[in-house]
Amino acid sequence: MQILVVDDSALVRDMVTSIVVNAGYPQPLLAKDAREAKAHIKRSVVDLILMDIQLPGVDGLQLTRQIRRNLKDEQWIPIIFLTIKDDPDYLAAAIDAGGDDYLVKPVNPVVLLAKVHAMARISNMKAALDETNLQLNRLTQIDALTNVINRRGFDESLMHSWRLHRRNDQELCLLFLDIDDFKTYNDNYGHPQGDRCLRQVAELFKTCLRNESDLLARYGGEEFVIVLPNTTLRAAEKLAQSILLKLAQERIEHQHSHVAPYITASIGISTTRDGASTAQKLLSQADRSLYKAKSNGRNQICCFEDIEQLATDAEL
Template identity: 45%
Template sequence: MKILLVEDSATLRHAMSQYISEAGHTPLIARSGEEALQLLEDTPVDLIIMDVEMPGLNGFETTRLIREWLGGHWVPIIFVTGKNEDESYREGIEAGGDDYLIKPVSPVIIKAKIRAMARIAEMRDQLNQLNAELEALSQLDSLTQILNRRTFNDQANQHWRLAVRHQTPTSVLMIDVDHFKPYNDHYGHPAGDRCLKQITQAIKGCLQRPSDLLGRYGGEEFIALLPETDLAGARHIGQCINRAVRELSLEHRHSPVGDCVTVSIGGATCHHSMGHTLEEVIKCADRALYRVKHKGRDSALIEEVATHKTVLIVAQGGDQTREISEPLQQHCNILTTDTAEECLEIASDVLPDVIISDGESAFAEDHSLFRLLARSSKSASTPILVVSDDPERPNLLSDLEGQSPVGWLKRPFSAAELRTKVQMLLD
């Protein structure tokens, strides 16, 4: 073990360092509480032997700071003191100490204390390892050792948030073993389990990147999330999986598809995540899987998620229109107008997903834009984002509570800020 000795007395430092070395451990020396804190910033230790009576930070104060800094990571601390009063014991335990040594220190006792703390630290490490293993097991499907459904959903949502932030393509594949129930009924459940394990390995062989996620979604259904993968890439992987499963040559005499086990794959690719949710992409992949299964199975159908969301921009001038439209034009269908009346007409005919208005248009003539949109059932619930450089204007939005969802974006703004605001309203 690495044992940090915090002691201001040179004589005691020398003697106790020898005791630690004789016990088979490595002493690290700090001459004050301040020096101990600096050392701990860069050096992990397994045990601390702390003198209580020191100039500057005393042992109790230093221990409190160490416990605060280490947080949940526990390192045993033994106090060394010349005081033998009950109050000193109480204060030491409250400060975060685990044991006491009374000066003058006996070599036999200090070595025994170190052995005892070493056993406790070893049990702590074993417990931490077991907890880590249990945590890992709780995230995996017990049969296939890939992510279970709950963990897949958690990790997939983290990837999706990154895709929304960076506007990168994301693909989802739903993979179903063709006619698996007849396979189980004919060959037995142990054979069915072996079949699922082999299919898992075949799928994993087609997912080469560490960022690709694979989970077991149901009995014989798997799901894969492929970050930064466009339509062509998803189709390539789908074909790879179909081929890899066929090449397993797992006999399936009761399959109307063929003589061996096959899989059907439905997929969806979302090139621009703005305005979409991961659940929507998974549903699109599930619908594609349904069509594959009704067209004969043993193939992959990957489709692009429906087109971009439609944004209607209401602005008084070309500069304002360009300021809003340029950050969105690659991600949304853009319509523009410069009047409230035409905005209402377009909103009623086209049904945009969100309306973005500059402050001048939004608040002209006593909020006429909002009042016009609220009168029509087709536009009354359309989300509205107001863009303005007037710091007083947000107070006027309180008058509109109970009408359409309304967002506010103050100039100047970045492209990312605009896209984030639009995404929030679309969600």
């Protein structure tokens, strides 16, 4: 569990750090004011905040209201206030601002750890409930034609994978796939046959997934996406190559294609290693890579890092 300690006293920050680290928790994030605290929350997954109420500038009560207002319900972070004021009205104000508990300084290490353990249990229970709800939502977010996740389900699943990527600091890859010349396929073979082709291609894509963590979704029309949590770029490239190979082996007839006499696909790949700061930017990078693969002649793979390298070489 990642803890954020917000206190303008270096002595208090060091004391709290010593207590939680000795209890087996990771090194906490440290902030001396609201600005540093918000920066940590923005770039890291925070599971618990231990916060002084009397902070310079924006105090702990104001900061808590801002956190509760800016974060969605599924990003709830428990907040325990640490303060020198042992006053019932102050306690009421702290809870009303959005705090979850209240401890008076100097903090008793045993009491602090008991509170932290309690919040950890609640946080773990919420995480398990969120995962269960995600699985239930997926059952209602299936594309009726291809029997894979639909666009809405993809959006939610990508955000879930993104949060896991940030929490665990593991590489996340995304494949954007487009069936080549599919409009021409529909124009010549008819839409009913086009629907059958989409179902066949979706089934082929599914056979290339490695485990239950990999997720295939229909993005729209003849476009598909594959989310690959905890996956290196090289592993993502290998999966993409297996897709192109299976399409070549399957040889789904497409005599009107400008690429080959069978169905082919273009694939763009992006990875969090390329500096995407949000899930949407990761998707945008995969989309740019797909466009490059199509402009290069289709039936091929393009990685975002290759686009970046070409741009760098051009500048040199």
